[in-house]
Amino acid sequence: MGTQDRLTAGRVFEAGGRLAVESARFTAFGWMRGTSGNLSEVVSRDPLRLAVTASGLDKGELTASDVAVVDEAGDVVPVEGVAPLTPSAEAGLHARVAALTGAGAVVHVHALNAVVAGHRWPDGVLLRDVETLKGIGRLAHDDEVIVPVIRNSQDMTELGDRFESAYDPRTPAVIVASHGLYAWGSDLTRARHVTECVEWLLAYALAVTPA
Amino acid sequence: MGTQDRLTAGRVFEAGGRLAVESARFTAFGWMRGTSGNLSEVVSRDPLRLAVTASGLDKGELTASDVAVVDEAGDVVPVEGVAPLTPSAEAGLHARVAALTGAGAVVHVHALNAVVAGHRWPDGVLLRDVETLKGIGRLAHDDEVIVPVIRNSQDMTELGDRFESAYDPRTPAVIVASHGLYAWGSDLTRARHVTECVEWLLAYALAVTPA
Amino acid sequence: MGTQDRLTAGRVFEAGGRLAVESARFTAFGWMRGTSGNLSEVVSRDPLRLAVTASGLDKGELTASDVAVVDEAGDVVPVEGVAPLTPSAEAGLHARVAALTGAGAVVHVHALNAVVAGHRWPDGVLLRDVETLKGIGRLAHDDEVIVPVIRNSQDMTELGDRFESAYDPRTPAVIVASHGLYAWGSDLTRARHVTECVEWLLAYALAVTPA
Amino acid sequence: MGTQDRLTAGRVFEAGGRLAVESARFTAFGWMRGTSGNLSEVVSRDPLRLAVTASGLDKGELTASDVAVVDEAGDVVPVEGVAPLTPSAEAGLHARVAALTGAGAVVHVHALNAVVAGHRWPDGVLLRDVETLKGIGRLAHDDEVIVPVIRNSQDMTELGDRFESAYDPRTPAVIVASHGLYAWGSDLTRARHVTECVEWLLAYALAVTPA
Numbered sequence: 001m002g003t004q005d006r007l008t009a010g011r012v013f014e015a016g017g018r019l020a021v022e023s024a025r026f027t028a029f030g031w032m033r034g035t036s037g038n039l040s041e042v043v044s045r046d047p048l049r050l051a052v053t054a055s056g057l058d059k060g061e062l063t064a065s066d067v068a069v070v071d072e073a074g075d076v077v078p079v080e081g082v083a084p085l086t087p088s089a090e091a092g093l094h095a096r097v098a099a100l101t102g103a104g105a106v107v108h109v110h111a112l113n114a115v116v117a118g119h120r121w122p123d124g125v126l127l128r129d130v131e132t133l134k135g136i137g138r139l140a141h142d143d144e145v146i147v148p149v150i151r152n153s154q155d156m157t158e159l160g161d162r163f164e165s166a167y168d169p170r171t172p173a174v175i176v177a178s179h180g181l182y183a184w185g186s187d188l189t190r191a192r193h194v195t196e197c198v199e200w201l202l203a204y205a206l207a208v209t210p211a
Numbered sequence: 212m213g214t215q216d217r218l219t220a221g222r223v224f225e226a227g228g229r230l231a232v233e234s235a236r237f238t239a240f241g242w243m244r245g246t247s248g249n250l251s252e253v254v255s256r257d258p259l260r261l262a263v264t265a266s267g268l269d270k271g272e273l274t275a276s277d278v279a280v281v282d283e284a285g286d287v288v289p290v291e292g293v294a295p296l297t298p299s300a301e302a303g304l305h306a307r308v309a310a311l312t313g314a315g316a317v318v319h320v321h322a323l324n325a326v327v328a329g330h331r332w333p334d335g336v337l338l339r340d341v342e343t344l345k346g347i348g349r350l351a352h353d354d355e356v357i358v359p360v361i362r363n364s365q366d367m368t369e370l371g372d373r374f375e376s377a378y379d380p381r382t383p384a385v386i387v388a389s390h391g392l393y394a395w396g397s398d399l400t401r402a403r404h405v406t407e408c409v410e411w412l413l414a415y416a417l418a419v420t421p422a
Numbered sequence: 423m424g425t426q427d428r429l430t431a432g433r434v435f436e437a438g439g440r441l442a443v444e445s446a447r448f449t450a451f452g453w454m455r456g457t458s459g460n461l462s463e464v465v466s467r468d469p470l471r472l473a474v475t476a477s478g479l480d481k482g483e484l485t486a487s488d489v490a491v492v493d494e495a496g497d498v499v500p501v502e503g504v505a506p507l508t509p510s511a512e513a514g515l516h517a518r519v520a521a522l523t524g525a526g527a528v529v530h531v532h533a534l535n536a537v538v539a540g541h542r543w544p545d546g547v548l549l550r551d552v553e554t555l556k557g558i559g560r561l562a563h564d565d566e567v568i569v570p571v572i573r574n575s576q577d578m579t580e581l582g583d584r585f586e587s588a589y590d591p592r593t594p595a596v597i598v599a600s601h602g603l604y605a606w607g608s609d610l611t612r613a614r615h616v617t618e619c620v621e622w623l624l625a626y627a628l629a630v631t632p633a
Numbered sequence: 634m635g636t637q638d639r640l641t642a643g644r645v646f647e648a649g650g651r652l653a654v655e656s657a658r659f660t661a662f663g664w665m666r667g668t669s670g671n672l673s674e675v676v677s678r679d680p681l682r683l684a685v686t687a688s689g690l691d692k693g694e695l696t697a698s699d700v701a702v703v704d705e706a707g708d709v710v711p712v713e714g715v716a717p718l719t720p721s722a723e724a725g726l727h728a729r730v731a732a733l734t735g736a737g738a739v740v741h742v743h744a745l746n747a748v749v750a751g752h753r754w755p756d757g758v759l760l761r762d763v764e765t766l767k768g769i770g771r772l773a774h775d776d777e778v779i780v781p782v783i784r785n786s787q788d789m790t791e792l793g794d795r796f797e798s799a800y801d802p803r804t805p806a807v808i809v810a811s812h813g814l815y816a817w818g819s820d821l822t823r824a825r826h827v828t829e830c831v832e833w834l835l836a837y838a839l840a841v842t843p844a
Contacts, residue, residue: 032406034346135667179342193667245557245615390553456768456826601764
């Protein structure tokens, strides 16, 4: 979407509908317990605008309008016809991920295996020589993949800085220790596929590595 | 609901419908095997009245009228138009939890991880420095959370006394050892979210703590 | 059903419908992989007749007529209007269980935890002091429950003899080692509840007992 | 299907519909994360032609036409009315399996337990004396079953050669190490049943064998 395009409520709610569908799916996986986790889709690249799931709602029961629009700092941007819902507190990190990686969609879930893996390997999770790595754009052989693990924070700027320091453009995911997983892709479907594959890979790493 | 409001069957069955929905959800999670577990909603605060799931029924197949109304002692209170079903034997503890905590809804489930955690940590389960603690109203950092573990009993007064002794107003859940989990919140949705988050936290604690 | 009642196809298909529903449920639990497991309902007590799921079919896709009628030896009994499908090879054990225990329904599933528990405790699984025991008709406190484990056999008479030797009228379940679980109850719903509770109890025993 | 029969789009899409149904089922099991895995059905034996799921698609959302037709080398064969979609890169191995084993359908999934078992037992997984072996056509007693484990490769000819070397006609499955499971049967339903049983058997082997 170029700068000349005006962001419409219709465009935002289309994104909101997709975010609701994928949130319901992740909820069914047990990865969005309570009201945890949040998903976003880039609805404008220049200036950067994201549709992000609203704060405090059950992620298994979202509707297309349970969405807020934020800018590159995670602050709410008014859009005509879109109610000014409170975005997730983590919207700022979503925006940072989208800005830095060029991703079209970002997924943040509290997948148990991700938090367990982050606890076990606080300096990053090494994955290599496993076919499912192809599902996150890496090689099935002789490719050392590190899923970075960054320390948790309630300050999105601090968390964003840690993300930037740890970011490897080849790896579309990061674990926030004691917290959850961020994963991203060119669009929401791709971000979901990456999320699913990373979670599988972390489960596999935990299963085959003696404690 | 103030004392001047008369409790109607309609009000009770509205609560019963919500209890049926959430019971079906927890059954699908495997947390209400057989006919185990029970859910309640406060339908009057003064005097205290709870709608509680009826005893001996499959919790995956409840209807709005599969509910009993009990008082602060867990004894059945007649309501015109509501069949006098037998409440869960644990209704007395539900009422005690609602009275002491001010909760609007109480969930009791036989979640396996809760019973395993209670077996492993009979003096209480320590949780700290994990984001999902925010889902139960605590802090993600530097907040020592103890989920109390109390000994099981078939005597609801005895169990209620143990609950009162162990109760910390900051923690909306308690494990009954060799039995299951109680969790509560301002309404049934909140009580469900707390239940989901506590179960996740206990699973996490079990996964990252060497035996 | 007394001896004077004639067994009708309608009566058999009513049972078959219930068996299909519960088979689909257990399939969803992952307890009837491939075409494994079988369920039965007593459709006549004197003489003993059971409706049992037909052999070789996908247990997630049964219909009401995917059922055979067998006698106390597990042999097919012709019923007008009921196609002579092949009963499960294990129908003889179902009949033996129904005859000995007086159960109205018998469930046999390949639940993983049951087979793992049978491997771990070949002389029987000891359960005590856990609330879910009430779900199988035992006490939550001070009641030593042994789920018997019998050796597997392809000879239903031999297996039935082992069952009879191991049978304790107080315990409505038995593990066939290297094979699966049998559980029963007064009707099919009760047999399902017992099955669900026994599986939970075995999972719990495995989780809390150091290897 | 004899050589005289011409392969029609209708025949291909019938197979595609069945492949879509089973792919959705395996996706729900968590065995086809991202876009991983692929299923095929033989639509002509002489010459050998397989309908195989198209590459890069979400396996939980396939339609009957999300299918490609390949020959014995895994190369696309044009069929009037069938869009020339890209088959899975692994189509060549599917064809090789179908040619060598005579199977009517082949399943390839990234089932976690299969990859974990392959990591644990790189020389093959020994299974014996367990009833579920009957679900893959073997004996429940005194029958030593080895599920072969072959090394992974991106070269389908190399992978096919490894498969041929490891193949035992009595065992309808093979683990590709660090990758996933292949299983097959006379038709797609049978291939699914075999897949389900093998996965159960591998889970069982992992659960009962001390690390």
